[in-house]
Each structure stands twice: as C-alpha cells, then as structure tokens.
Amino acid sequence: MPDNPSLAETDRPTWPQVEPWLDRALAVPDKERLTWLKAQALPPALHDELVALLQAEAGSRGLYAAADVDAAPAAPAALASGTRVGAWRVVGLIGRGGSGEVYRVERADGSYQQQAALKLLHTADDADERRRFAAERHTLARLQVPGIVRLLDAGSHDGHPWAVTELIDGQPLDAAGDALDLPGRMVLLRRVVGVVATAHAGGVVHRDLKPANVLVDADGAPHLLDFGLARRDTGSIDGEVTQTLSLRLTPDWCAPEQLTGGVAGPPADVFALGVLAYRLLAGRLPWTLAGPGMQRALQRLQQLDQSPLPPSHGQPPAVRQALRGDLDAIVARCLAREPGQRYADAAALAEDLDRHARGLPVRARGDAAPYVLGRLLRRHRMVAGASAAVVLSLAGGLGATAWMAHRAAQERDVAQAEARISRGVRDLVITLLRDVQAQPPGERQPPSAVLARNAERLSATLADDPQGRDTLLAMAQLYYQLNDYVGAAALYERLLADTAAIAPEQQAQAEAEWAQCLWRMGRADEAGAPLARAQAFWATDPSRWRLRLAESRHLQAQLARHAGDAAGAIALLEQALATQREALGPAHVEVAVTMNNLAFTRHQTGDRDGARSGYQAAWALWEQLGDTDGPDALGLLNNWAVLEMQAGQTAEAERLWQRAVDLHRAHLPPSAEQAALLNNLGKLRLRRGDAAGAEPLLAEAVAQATRFAGPASPHAMAALQGLAEALAALGREGEGLQVLADIETRAAGAPPLAQAMPDLAWARWHALAGRWPEAHARADAAQARLQALGAAGAGHLAQLKALRGGWPAR
Template identity: 30%
Template sequence: MNEGTEEPVDDTTLSGQSRDSTVTLPLPGMDPDRRIGPYKLIRELGRGGMGTVWLAARADEQFEKRVALKVVRASDSEQVLRYFRQERQILAGLEHPNIARLLDGGTTEDGLPYFVMEHVEGVPIDRYCDEHKLPVLERLRLFEAVCSAVQHAHRSLVVHRDLKPSNILVTGEGVPKLLDFGIAKLLNPGVAGGLSQETVLAMTPEYASPEQVRGRAITTATDVYSLGVILYELLTGHPPYRVKSREHVEVLKAVCEVEPERPSTAVGRTGERHQPDGTTVTTTPEETGRLRHETPQRLRKRLKGDLDAMVMAALQKDPLQRYASVEGLARDIQRYLDGRPITARRTSTIYRIRKLAGRHKLGVAAAGAILALLVVLAVTSTLQASRIRKERDHATSETAKVTAMNVFLQEALGAADPWEKGSRNISLLDALRQAQGKAESAFQGQPLVRAAMLQTMGSTFANLAEFQEGEKALRTALVLRTAATGPRSAEVAESQASLANLYGLWHRFDQAVAAGQESLSITRAVYGPRSLRTAAALHAVGQVYQRKGDLPALKPVAEEMLSIVRAPAPKIRGDESAAPEAAKLEVQALGLLAAVALQEENYVRMEVIDRERLDKVRARLPELRSELASAVNDLATAQLMNGDLAAAEANYKEALAINIADVGEEHPETLSSRENLGNVYFRSKRYDETLRSLDLVLALRRKALGPDAEPVGRTLANIGTVSKEAGRIDEAERAYRAALAVLVPKLGEQNLDVASVRMSLGDVLRRRGQLDEAEPLMRSGLEIRVKVLGETHAATQRALKALADLATARGRTAEAAAYTARLVPAK
C-alpha cells in the first residue's frame, strides 16, 4: 500500500493466486478529480487484493503535501473489508520513523471505508540498493532500520506477515519506510478486536515462511523469516531458492523442503531473476559484485562466516531455530558492523531435543513440560557419558542406563503423540501421570535415574498447581536420592530446593522455608559459602520469602546472593558438572531486590532496579533470552505502581509479544502476560477491554489445563473483581462462586487466596443487600487472614473495616465497635 510514483501496487496474494494475477478493471465512480471526504483523487497508484491506492491531495488546500488514499472496492468481500478495517486500526497504533504514518480515515458517500497515509516517494529497497550501488555494510545499515520498524510493530502485538521489497520503500533521503499492513495479524485479538481466525491463506509465496505456507500458527518468527529472505536478496542479488518455474507448487515446495544455499555460495552463480513487470534479468557474479563495489572473490569472502550464519539462522524452517526476535537479528547485524562476535550458531543437541518435543501436541503447556523432561534426560545422559569416559569399568552399566532412559522417553511421550500410537485428545496432566506410573516400574533397579524422572515430573506438577501429586513425586525422589547418595549430597539439596518451590507455590510456607534452608545448608557444605551454586540455593529460599511476604527475611538473602554472584569463589576441585550462569543469577538477584522494594512500597527504587535488570538482560541476549519477558514484565509492574500507565502498557505488550514468539499464544506464560496487560486496562477503567482479555485467557486455560485447574480459578476471581468494579454485580457473583468452586479443593479452606475471594464475594452480596449471606463469607476471610498474616497486616485491617461497616449496616452497634477497636490507628 502507498507505493511511490513509479511503482505499481504489488498487493498480497490470497488463497494461492499468483502475485501477478490481479486483473485491472475500471472502478465505477472512482475517477481522477473525484472527492472522497476532504481529498481529491489525482491518479491511481495501483491496486491489489486489499483495495485500491490513489494519489490524492486535500481538496480544501489545507495541506500542500500529497497523500496516498486507500479505499476498498464495492465488490470486495466481507473478508477483505475485515482486513481493511483491521489495517486501519493497526496503523493508528503505530508511530515509528520507518513506518508510513496514518493521517486520516473515514467513509465514502457509498459507505466504503478509506484511510489516508503519507505518500512515500521512493523505490523498493532492493532496487534502491542496486541503483545506488550500496556496499554490503551500507545495505546492512539500511536493513537494520527496517528491523527497527518491524520490531516496533511486534511490540505493539502486530505481525506484518507480508514483508517484501515492494513493501519497503526507500526515500530520496535514504530513509526506508515500511508499508502495507493489509494482511497483518494482531497477536492480541481478544483485546484489540482483530481477526481471531483466518479463513484464507494470506501471503506472497516467495517471501512466505514455511508455517505460512502450511497454514500453521503465525508468530513474530514469521516476520523474522521474511526478513531473512529480503536480507539474502540484498546481499546476493538472488532469491534463496532455485526453482524450475514460478508455478506456486514449485515455490511452496522449495520454501518448505529445500535448504537454501549459503549466501557466500549463491553469489558465485549466474541466475535469472523475475521482475514485477514480467521481464527476466540475468545476474552474473561479476554484476552482483559490481553493484556492491566488490569483486566476486572479495564478496564471497565477505559473506562467508558471520553473514552466512546470520542469514541462515533467520531462514530456518522451524520457527524455534530462528532468531527469537527481530531484535535479535538486528543486534547481530549491529555486532557485525561493530566487529564483535555474533550470536547466530549451529543447531545444538538441546534444539534437536526441543524439535522432538514440538511434535507432541499435548495442548498448550505440554511442549514446555515435555521439554523440561527431555532436557533432564539429555543432561543426565551427558553426565552418564562423562562418567563412562572417566570410569571405563562402569561403561556397560552406565550405557544401559542411557538406553533405558531413551526407551522410557519414547514410550512415555508416545501416549500423547497422535502421529505415533497415542491419542490426539490426551491432556498434559494425563501424559505426566502415565509417565510417572511408568517411571515407578521402569527404573526399579536404577534409583538415581528414577529419582531424576520423578524430580522433573514433580516440579512440573507443582508448576501446574497439582500440588499433592507434585509432593508425592518429589518426596519419592528425595527418599531415593537420600538412600543412594546420603542425606547431605548435592542430589538431596536439589530435591529439597524443588520441595521448597512446591510448598511456596502451595502457600505452605513453614514447610517451604524448612526445605529451602536445608537445601541451602547442604549446598554451602558441598560447594562452599560463596559458590554460584550457593547463590542459586539462596534464590530458591528468596523466592519462598517473596511469596510469603516476609520482607525482613527476604532482604538479606537477596543482598547476599547479589554479593556472591558479583564476586564468586572459584569452582571446587572435582566438580565436573556445569555451574549456574553468573549472569542469569545476577538478574535473578536483582529481581529479588526489586521485590523487596515492591513490598516496601518504594516504587521509585523498584523501577531503578528493574531497569538495571532489563539492561543487563538485553546486553546478554540471546544467552539470557529466558529472562527477557520476565524482566520487561517486572519493569512494567514498577511503572504501573508509579502511575505511568502508558509505559506500563507498552512494556506489558512487549512482554506478551516476547512470550508469544518464544512459547506460543496459548502457553501459560503468555496467558499470564495477557492478565498483566489486563491490569493496565483495569487501572485505566477500560473494563470492557480487561474482560475481553480475561475471557480469552480463561478459555485457553480451560482448554489447556481443564476446568478445575488452579490457574482457571484465579482467572475467574480476576473476572469477578473487574465485573464488580464495572458495576456488573450478577456477573461478579457468578465469577467469584465459580472461582471458589475451583480454588477451595485445590488450595484448601485456610488459604489466603481463598480468603480474598470470599471477602470479595461477601462484598458483592453486601452491595445487593444480602447481608445475612455476606457475613459468614467475610468472617471466614477475616479468620484466615488473622491466622496467617496476623492482626495488624493491611489485608487483615481491610477485612476488619469491611466487617465493621457490615455490622453498622445491620444496626449492630456494639459489634461494629468491637471490630473498629481492633483497627490500628492511622499514622
């Protein structure tokens, strides 16, 4: 959309039509000099599947600058109209110097929607580079600006999914402008109101990713791939794939099945390039080099190595093997320009394991949980192999363990693999339960292997709020490890740390603290008081204190952890296993210190710490990729507490986009990001947006974890709170009652979160005048808070005030006075 004066619109293919198959037909009533709103049409710039673009000017002469006006045709389908309206909505939210700006919009006299954008006088980026004979380094700098625009769109939860040279025009001043969001996808349709389902394949095949071609899920990785194709062409003058014809079946087969030549190889061949006007241009190595101010030999040498690796990383068939974000690709380009090492690397063993896990369609969190299991197996196998090399006399035994683990892995995952012998409908929890049962019998004679299996399964159950099953698995692993290695071994310390995490999530804080302190004591004895492993054990204890809200205990733990990480002792002799990464531990320590500031209500300090943490994470990408979403999210929380709702919203959206790119739209981490973003909408009193977001989260959590999972109950409670504030009392009551039906069996009668939901439900009933029903709920909430938090805690004080008000409303003056007497005087 919005191409320059000499460029025809090269709009996007729908449903597999050829990109050149658009037939130009006269548009009734659309002629030069016609007025649309305040704009006068000058001439048609082009047209495609998503509308017609006209060069126009303000008819009232308020502006001298010409504009590009895009309007749909009267004959366009409802699908095209939806895409058009979505494009207008997307552009309204994008402000970036390398994205063509939306200026205006409206409806024609015939009822057809239109919008107006800046008219970009420029040429496609590939033509610009060749016409100006830009060297490789200048091409990279220009391409880096394009990456910045795409990354801005991703942070706004928009995937362009039609990136190609004709949608990137470069002005006479050398400024690239990204155009045509006609088939862009909103990653947050529940909030933004975009298209939630696709009914056609929307793509330009030569630049489409394998997942687009196959009709699979679209994420930000889709744009990374398309940028890889563009970068390949800018560097080599050739497309990545050599096809015998331009038939779509040939192109699509190449995209999905053929590995492209490395750029350094491609520049050494002669090839034919098809132009948009239907002509064919022959490209020789000499011509390719001349257009880049290089000889063929020097160009091949320049591309070989880092640039090869960067382009091939962007063009991986599997989205998980590409750069994790456009920002990652841009950072590598900047590293290359600065002469620093890049991060693109060869396929790793863990990635091959991840790829295997990705075949198992367990529904939402399955991939992450199974990957964790696979990583344990891989790490354990590596350790076993190391021992084989060091202790030849145990080789047969150790090899047998590895073989047994591999067999177990295949059988355990087969239950959830619809492509093998399993069922497409099996849930993640059912798969884990089956795997646990198999582990009990499969490794009776191999206690440490069985313990490693149960350790991972127990931790996964804990993260899914299946606490009783998680406790059973972790306790069994602890018993096995204690018997095999002794009560003060590193293996026992690991088991105790996992139990601390489980009990912390379960809000059984006394047990959590005891397990965490035991893990810390053993770790100090085994590895030393200033080892990185001790810092990791301190983090486990700190997380327990953080969840408990024990500020006096948390602060010294966080400070000790940071001190160790910044000046650790060397590894002890004989420790052959991999130590925790200092960089990751440092950002985790900063996270605990930010939590201290949050509980102290020192939100300014919290924001300072979170900014430092995020800066450190960004500086160590992709090494700390796993920490990025959390760091961005926590900074957003600090900004929210400081009242900077706009900044908080932007960062929550970025965290959401990162999680979508990393783990998919339905992963629990992604759903948590959506709920956090909803908190901004809630604080802004945008209740409808909040409820749309929460409804989407609820549906996906029920689909993934079942209707009785604890996260489902928490989302229902949030829906109740938003509905209450929005004045939708009936909806609030239903949501709170549904939340209690889930949370009480999971967390128990004496849980603080259960108490909060009861207090909230009681408040709803009080507002409706059902005082007799409200009182026992609020009393129950108060009793739990007094027992767990104490009389003077702020939450307990709020409950006392609510019951005092309720007693007053019922005319029970003495009872109200008794509650009031327990309130702490305001300072």
C-alpha cells in the same frame, strides 16, 4: 497515468507514491530513462527519489553478477594468461563480479609449487571499493581458521590492489546440497553454521552469505569466501559504522535490515543462514523473486512483513515428517523479521541444530505442550526465585505473579551426568509422547495429566534400578516444570530416602530442588534443612560449585525474608550477583535473573525507589541480551507494573502490563502465566473505568487459567471475580450473576483457600451495588475462612481489611 497520492514539492515521497512511477521507468530503455522521467513533470522530491533509485539499479547489476548474468555485457579479462602478478602467474579467469575478477594463479618464483585464487580490483579509482577490498584482506588475515579461505599474499599491480587466497575446488552450497539426501544436507548445514560461528567468535560478520560464497569440496567440507562486505562486530571498523548504506548485497539472501539500511550485526548472518537452510532443506527459496537485482530487492521490500511458508510445506510425506516441528521452527526463528527475535549469533543457531541432532528439545519451539514432555531428556537446574503463587489484591482488584523462578536449563558442571541418561529415560519420554499422540486431537490432555497417569507405575518400576534413579530425578524435575510441586516433592523424597545409593552431587541437586518444592508448597519451615545440606556439599569445593551456590542464594534469600530478615535477604542476593558477574560477566542471563530477584525483594520490603531502579537496570540488560520475550523478562515487567500501580502510576502500570501481554502472546503459548497477565491488565483497566476494554481480557484470562491452572485455582478465581465486576459495570447484571454462580460451583470441594473466594466475590458485588449489610455479611464469612487458614490466608486478610476500610460503617 498511475495513481499518485498528493505530494507537496518538499515532502519526501512514500513508497506507494514511488512504486508506480518506478515500474514505468524500468520499462523504458536504459539510455532514455532520465529523459523520459524529466518529461513527466513530477514534483522535485519524487523526481529526485526516482533518479536515485534508477541510478542505484543500474549500478547494482555488476554487484549482482552471480545471479544477474545477463545484467551487463561481458568484458574482456584485465589480465591475460601468463601475466606475472607479484610471485604469481595467471593461469586463467575463474569469474568476475561488480568490482573485479578472480583468476586461477600458480606460484611463479620457483620457491614452491602451488595453485591459488587471485582477486584483482579493477575499479582502482573508487575509494569506497578500495577501502572495502582492504577490509576484506584485513579480515582474511585475521581469520586463519579451518573453513574460511586463507589469505596467502597481497599487493598491487599497475595501481590495482590484489589478494591471493587458497584455491577451493568445489561446488556452490546449493549444488552440493542437491546431490545429498536429507541427513547429508543436515550434516552439511551444521558444518556451514559452525564455520560462520567461528567467524562470529572472531568478531567478524560476513553480511553476504549465499551459496556462491560457500564452496563445498570433494570431502564435503564447506569453505567460506568473499568477505568483501564483512565487518568487525564492534559497531565500526576503521571508523565506518556497520550500517548498510548502499545496496551492495544479494536480495535473495540478505536480512531485512540490510534492505532497509539498518545495522547488520550477527543476526543478519543468522537470517542468511536461515535462507540457506531453507534452500538446503526444501530445495527452494522462501520467496519467489524475478528480474535484475534492484527489482528483486524491491520485491523483497514489499514482502518484509509476510512470513514464508515453512520448509516442510509441499514436501513428500517422508521429508515433510522430518522437517515439520523442530526444523520448521528453527528456520522460522532465523527468518524472523526483527533481529532481536532471531538467534543472537551463529553459535546459538548451531546449538539448536545440535540439540535437534541429539534428540533434545530445541529452543526455537519454547514450552508448548505436549512438546514440554521432551524436556525429560535434559537436566533442569531451577533457580530458586520469588514465589510463583498469585497474590490476590482484593483492595485494588489486582493480582501480582512473582515469576522469578529461572526456567532455563543449567548444563554447566553436569555434562558427564548428561551422558549417563539411561535408555530408560528415553523410553519413558517415548511412552509419554506416544500416550499424548494416541489421544484424539480434540481431546488431548495436558502434559501433567499424561505424566500423572504413567508416573506411579514407571517410578515404582525404576526405583531400585541404579540407572532408574536418573529417571526418577528427571521425572521429579518434569513435575516441577509443570508446576506440580506436590508430585515433584514425593519423587524427591523417594529418591532421597536412600542417599547411600546416589552420587553426592546428585543428592545435592535433589536436595536443593526438593527445598524449592517445599517452599512453593508453603512449607517454608521445612525447606531450610535440605537447602542447607545441598549448600554444605557445594561448599566442599566452592571454586567448582560457586555458581550453584550463587543460585541457591535465591531460595535462601526467600527464606530469610520469610523469617523477617529483609536486610539479610538483600545481602544474600547482592552476594550472588557479585559472584555471577565475576564468573559470567556483566551481560549474562543469570545476572539478569538475579537482578530481577534483587529488585523484587527490595519491592517487597517497601523500597520502591530501589526496586524501580533495579527493575529498570534488569530490563535494560534483558534488552541487551535480546531476550525480552522470555518468562523471566516478562515476570520483571509484571512485577514492575505492580510497583507502579502501588505507587499510583496507573498509566505506567498499564503500559508495562500491555507490553508484557503483547510479548507473551507473540512469543509464548497460552498458559497460566499469560492468564495472570491478562487478569492484571484487565483489572487495571476496570479500575481506570474502562470496563469495555477490561471484559474481553478477563474472559480470556478465565479461559486460560481454567485450562492451564485448574478451574478452582487462584488464577481462575481472581479472573472470574474481575469478570463479574466488569459485567456489572457494563449493565449486564444477569451475566455477572451467572459468573458468581460459577465461582460457587468451582469452590465446592476445592482447597480451603478457593472456598473463601465466593464470599469475597459476593462481598465485592454487593459493595458495588451499595448493599452494605450484605457486603459486610459476606466479608465476615470470608474473613472467618481466611483466619482458619493461618499463614496461607494472611495476605488475603490484609487486603480484605484494606477493602473494608473504604466501606461505610455498619
């Protein structure tokens, strides 16, 4: 007898308790199963669960008719050839499914000649089937668009509902794809996704996408049919929620939430499209299933947490090279376990496939280096957000990174400019990428170093070329993307030196981005003039440029707050938010970004309650948008955690930072931002007395900050300081002293702010040991260095003052 973990008579059985008994029951002949099961004297709950599963398995055979051809004996057609159904005459049987048959019919009333397909529901006494059939007819009547079979007629025959649709003479998608080369399959895939995107735009989720339901005609055009499981994407249709309440689906192709009884919205279709894409590109399914429908469904359930191999795996070299990278990433995103990790709908998937076809970076791959170099083929419109500099909290030992810069590309209003990207830009990208690929795998430099090595030569060559000015602008934007504001500003200045040579809209764009660089370089007094010039141009046609003007309010608000006008900064962001909500609707990424920045500004002005409610509302919007793993959403979690820490809610702050770290690790590559999050979480744990939990986080933060921000960067120095304290708290004083020596080595020859870090670190080290004269002496040295920095050291001075406030007098 199979192992059966203990089960109380009233407990609901778990899958490990059910599975061995179900396997044995499925091996018993159909007619004997229930009798055999009753003889096993199982607990009632386990017995009832097995009976329900066996009944579902028996009922699933007809529903899986397309794949389970041997699941049930063939039955004679309900309608003989020549039978009249409404205005149609039956020509012959095309096929049958679990609930009816499909016939080829022809017009029989003499009004015109036409052949079509008639679907007849034979389970006329099944109320659920009748409702499902009526829903399909209703859906087809609404979706009168190319690529989706058109409903021609409907009625009832001897009490059995029927529907007539256009007849598609074609092959199932997999058979049609097998006859094409890889480029042909890619074209076919994009056309299929486009058809599903049309259905989604019409508010309809198909929920049963598979090759048999996508017929490809002789011209290569796909046609979507069989909307028997389709639902309106409004949460309900005719009072029925869009939840998978019964196993009326095909386990080879359906989404995990359909197998587990969850809500099946557009991401369920995206998952099925991912399986179709995998089949088209790889020539096989992502998984190997066997047996009738229920058994295959159970096999899928066991594999839900296993990621399939990428489509490129095991392919011939040429195919593997074509699939590896973008296409593997696109398919992987479609096949994500959780709906929120997939594309939101088929339109988003279609956009990424289109980007791949045009040679643009696909969103499925994120910002990993050296892939980021490919972004030079796009125009980036950076939203001026809150400062990206790390603010070191010496009193609390915490760093707050204000990540409010919106990194997504803004492509509205510049479609024509996209088309003007010259061959020189493409050649530049190819040059940079070849440079990266030429380096040994273990010695590849970050994109910033590769760009720096080529930028001066290329920019000098292209500066006087009209088309080359597009290249200069793209290079400046890439420097900005890599957080090299000094390099970006130099290129913007070169571009703007001759404004008569560039188009006014290009000048405004460059002016605004140059202003953003100046702000981030600490030159706030210089940033206002170029920003004002950009806004003046956009104000000449405010209806066209109103979204650009709204975006520019972010930097304008920062400058206002810097000048001491907190109320003015908040008013500017509220104005931007109102414009974006009116133009884009309440649920849009731009709205969420502005909500982030508005909450952050209130936070910085001391309005904790207003900031907290703002962060909560913005996070709810990120969740609604399904974009909780992007940089802006993670920046919100970071700043919200800082707020809670400042309010003394350390447990809530730790929860928020832990969530941000988990999301960043799961969805984004290692980076300076991830280092800052690790540093913040580690220092909070240190503050709460958990040095053992803090030490590995801080060590990881040091490694990432050193690699991505630089060895003497504020990110790296802050993490090193925390690591030294953690080691001291763990009694590993020798290792801690080595870290302090490392800080001093890194500070030698570094920028002035970094040179103050050793004194700060030693001051804290001596204070931890109670060596107060030494602590005061090093704090005095740090204070002198910070005072010499002027405004750049003001924030650190305030925190140093708070730190010394807890020390005993000299």
